[in-house]
Amino acid sequence: MDDLLDKQEKREYCDYEDCAWVENLGVSFQAMRQALELTDMKLRAGDTEFPCHRVVLAASSPFFRALLTGPMKEESRTTFDLQDTCSSTLSLLLDFMYTGKLRITEENVQDVLVSANYLLLGRLVDACSDFLRRQLDFQNCFEMYSFADAHGCEELLRATQRYILRNLPEASSSPAFLEAGFEQLRSLLGEDNLNVSSEMDLFRSIMDWVSHDVQDRSCHLLELLRLVRLPYLPTDNLNLISNDKLIAANPGCKTVLHNAHLCKEDLIPYPIEWRSPRSSTNQVEVLVVLGGVHSSQLGNSSSSLQHYWCDPRSQLLSWSKHSAMPHMLRNTVMYDVTKFRNDIYVIGGFDGEQGTLGHVWRYQIDNDQRETWGRVPALITSRYQHGSGVAGGHLFVAGGYDGREALNNVECFSPGWERWQPCPPMPEAVTFPAVVGYHKRLFVIGGMKSDSCAFPWIQCFDMATQSWSIIKTLELKSKGSKSVLLNDAIYIIGGPSNQVHVYDPENDVSFDVAPTLDIHVCAGVTVNNGKIYVAGGDNLKDRQNWNSVECYDPASNTWSIIGKMVIPLYWHGLVSIVRPNMPPMKAYLDSTNVYEVGPSMMFRGFQEGPPDHDPR
Template structure:
């Protein structure tokens, strides 16, 4: 008797598939491995023995596939010793083969990556590279670059190299740089892609390396100075620092480099164009992927919000809020950390400083300033953070101070010639410029500008702007200092002017689309970004971009999520979160 059910035609269904089948099978295989069931090979590294299944190893690793399916002697062996592989790394990697999971840490990455390379477990190698890339810091980027080069991780090597070049001024303060060979230093400082605000920083980096081991390195200075672009330094620095350097006075070739630089400064502008040597060529840094941070601000009260604009993806998103409300602060970037300095918390002007770590998306604190300051100007010069002017709650300030990051302390410096709250600052040619602001004593918005020389601890007046500007945005592109918008009493400006330091002159450039004061301003990719601010009646969420090459302004396609004035802004490497 046929008891099979009748199957109706035309009612076929898709094939049955169990999504968890592979995972369950591998869980079972892993347990069999642990129980030494049906294992046909034992892997040996030092004193560790790991039983496994040849078929599983071959399916997950081209290294083992070639070993067990080819003509190699090991294909017939049931016990294989693996040379030059760390035993703990091997154990982790075999666990990964069976579980698809591995935890990369600071303790194991340096043994895990080479082992993964040997066994051709490319996914683990890539995970190690991503981990190291996220760990990049000025103190370790040279070491990571060298490590990546040794193990043929080309993408990580190039990324670490770009990181080092972009963070050159911080990198040179650490032991990895001071321990480089002469050839390695020469290769680094000869790069056109070094990100430096002035060539003086390259000179000081070379002198620091030489002084670190003076007896054995002093004769190498002439070889290194061939790659330092002395003609691009200020004439004052050449005379006061370079010419007075004892190692220069005793080295004829270094003297020749100095003469070349001084001769270059004596040439007229049109002559400089034709006077070309490797040392007169400006550096042209290529940056890592960047994002724009907008920190705190007034909307309409002080806020904690931090927004981020991704230049590649052209979108805004939120980051970790500041621990406290803060507007009218200054913002500085050093060693991949972002410092929010001073400001107003909604009730008090503050001395405090909060520090943002992009890789952790977290805020911490660091030592407070000597004075309470809001609407101050902040800039980074020679590895120090300068805080200039501002308002302490009762009066405008002519005082200024700087934060020595390595020492972790603030120090006072010479005061300016006048009180300046709502002041803008910028760095050009190794000098700090304080632009405009408001003088509470005379109750006037200011057109005056003064320049600070760190070597002399002295402020010097330079040419006035064409009009009074308080709350102007001040930014630097290609060693040109821009004063953007601001106000003179009730009049909010959209005009813009630019300062040429060598000529000591200001000239007008194209106006913005909108009147703005108290906007954030930052340079990126040879352009100037002006963020938010207010027009005298309401806060703005829009961002305008100035291109000096075309003398035109464009509005960014998307505005901030929160319109705000008195925000701090910065451009940083795109964090890996």
Template sequence: MPLRLRRASSQMSVNPPVVKKPAMDGDQDSDVFSADTCEVYEFENTKHAGQVLTTFNQLRQSGLFTDVILSAANREFPCHRAVLVAGSRYFRAMFCNDHKESREMLVQINGMQADVMDLLLDYLYTSRASITADNVQLLLEASNLFQITSLGEACTKFLEAQLDPCNCIGMREFAEAHALSELFKKASELIMDKFADVVVHEEFLELPKTRVIDYISDDDINVSREEIVYEAVKRWVAHDPVVRSEDFAELLSYVRVPLIHPSYFVNVVECDEQVSTNPACQAILQETRKYHILGNEINSARTRPRRSTGCSAAVVIVGGYDRVGGYNMPQVEAFDPVTGHWGSLAKLPAFTKSEYAVASFRNSIIVSGGRIHSRDVWLYQSHLDNWVKIAPMCKGRWRHRMVTLGGHVYSVGGYDGKNKLKSVERYDSFCNSWLEIPPMLMAVSSCALATCNGKLYVIGGGGEDPSVFNKVQCYNPDTNQWTMKAALPSPHHCVSTATHSGKIFVLGGTEKMMHICDPLNNSWSSTSVTGDKLENCGITVCGGKLYITGGKGEGPEASDAIFCYDVATGSMEQVAVMPRPSFHHGCVTIHRFGQGSAQATEQSTSAAKGYSFGRMGGDF
């Protein structure tokens, strides 16, 4: 509607302009109307607030209308309370409450440098601040003190932009002290991501021992090889050898020495006088030597790969049946409990076999026997993702069990088509041959087999008569003799076992209970962990927990569930589903390299599958 003004009178009029209003039925005089019904024109001068602040700043600089004086470092700053209150929650609390400062003309600010106070006041009066590397720390501390949030955020962003391997440790300490969560997070991420670059700078060398331990014990530090961590410890100790030499052994215990390359270990670590002459380091050296020979059989915090290497423990499911009388599956699948991802490995050779035994050996997998090819033994080479045939067993068998102990693979019991077997044989990888050792005290098939404290335990199974028994037979390699141990709480066969924290866990068969053996006390205990029986399930230790795979319940169908049992809490929950249901399968743990790691790039035979498996603990 176009604007129409009232007719001007001879005298000045202060009446507002009017606009034309559309005629309505019954209106007599509708060409003008009063201001209270006028259309609204919203006007905003975006420069006004800035102009007001500029005027206040000019008044401050001229000393006009100021009503308070701030004193810092023997210098006085005349100010306007209104501006201080508007820009700072600190001053709002001071002047708007019944504090003595609210009635005083002179307010003392202790511990504040005059130039920093100048910068703060300039910001409050102009909304501008010049942040530099020289003043950012003091300015941020002052912003936090006076609760000037916007300036503090600007200082934090400036610091984030300056993050570098040479200063990220100091930045992290500063952020932690001032509760700057975003800066703390980004500094921590940079330390983890660029650890190899961080440790060569002065900030790392000046850290206290406890903080060094925090970093080198972290699974998430990004190092392509463990030698970097070892060298970082050596450098930190050398920075103040008189004081720090006594801490070397403790720090070395957090280095994953077994994962250091064998040649570096022999030529550098073992030749280091600080290591070789320190009694506290000898156990670590011994563990490393054993790991290089025995591989995954040696399990400790130091043998757990860091995530940055792309190497992690994987649960491998080998073959099995999908149902009673069902298909003998040739598939071999690897499950990463950390990511939840699955990957397919090379299929089983001669997969028409059934009721074979499976065991991990170093970082490989051995499959032996079976109903069709009862003496055959195949080795899965994890670094090549293929199967090779190795020396056959002395005696054909199926429904037997295998386990690794002391660098040897033991094949125990089973059935040869006519009789249950007492026979036990041991594989020597260096000679590629099997050797029969003293037989068990009782013939057994479909038993459970475990190792604990350097001994072999044959648990339950089916005897020479059709019955199932609860006997436990123990073999000591040192004495080369078998003895009987405390019996299972009830007879069992078709069960599976895993060893964790010096105890043997037995699950499966026709019961819903988990039985736990304490070999040191020669005793058993039981606990209920599942609502259904899991006959011929798989069980393995991975990442410090037990993973229970598949199995058969009351019906003929196999299960596809994967459960995780936490030994520390005694709790069990389903964590994943297998690609296909399976029971009577092999279940072992080996290390795998994911795509993206240096090793995976070199060992990319299986890259198309998304998995590559590296040599751990020696070669076959």
């Protein structure tokens, strides 16, 4: 071995590193501290003083470095008091700053973390947080949450929050839950990913917490009740909640419950805190695409009876199939699709054999996942190219074409009546309007007065006065657009432009937001979980790529393409409904539910590129 070493070639230089140098340096400094050699500063905790070296403190702790070397440095100061640190904790921290080693135990971890956080010993704080995270259980999670929040331990706070949200049923049954603070509950119980099997279970947990100290906690009942997503409970459960003594004695709580009933009946828009169910309750708000015209290649068009759904938050590319639409709709196009009280309505349309239709079909799904299609009373006036929307707890159908002329008549429907009733006519007859409701007002937006003349304004029906007015705050010049209500604002999307207009009905102002990435004529538009989704539609470029799905996030004012429909469609329906959660099944194109339609179904008109034959 020595011979081999002697025969190695000559080197110009050698980079040498003593891997034990840093550790030995720390050990040497520790020995010098213990022997009181060259110490130049003292730390004091209570009555105990600890001699130490300024240079080691400054090198180990950003707090001490700023104190001893910064603009406000205290060169003459030889003693520093750590008033909120006990002597045993300070001894451990000094050992750590000199050697990088410390044994964390259940007995010392919280004191060490607090002092380490004060001295900006970040890696030690992380180690203590990780240790505490591993000790989480049903009995200490709420106390741990308060501790992490009070001391700004972000990682521990997030870990504790995840633990509580995931294990609330067990955690809420422990005595520690009853001792939790109001601010803790308020920050946790409104989360989307809170794990509760039923909103009723959450309500019972809240009532247990309030009842534990009624005198001091009843003032928080209203705010906590708002965190229960009441509209997704059966009416029987809402009635049980109304009969609770504490609820009945609180006028604010009674108002919240009344609003929950109104939301279920589509009398008022859902507030932000109730806009979607929690997935843990076995309910999910899904996108549903149904019907429409399918064009697989230029000059070859088919009507579709297929019916797909997906959860856009987790599986947009995994579309599942609902039951097919009624066979009688196989040759029907230009109907309108809307959601009313969580049921889907397919209204009117044009049939290649029967002409203009007044048929109305309703799709329902119950908690046992039974899907049914059924007929409801037909429209008073058969029509197609119309619009429909929900306002004040009623379903409205406005405008359209009856095969001879554009219509200005309006009809409304309520399940309690089980019949359509006429409403006062609109000032202007229009086809292809965008229709949306806001409280007890119906907005019929734009549309076409004739093939070459667009109606540029908004016609507004006030249910209270049973009268119409024309709003000229926003000017429109296209057909084929759709409208939705989001955060008390009306968004008008689609048509031969990618512009997105917004109208604020409360303040009577309009403005534009970010444009869509593509053009969508006669597309499907809906709101799901606080975002807008646009699916398919004629892009005025080809008939191959009508299956893109765009999503608008109002928080960032941005659009993104997030996936594709199973088949390219236009004149289809896109709605959001709440349905029981179930495993997705791969959807595919079923040729038995696609029917050939004539070229007359492919109609482009005013400002929409080369028109084909108009079926009228």
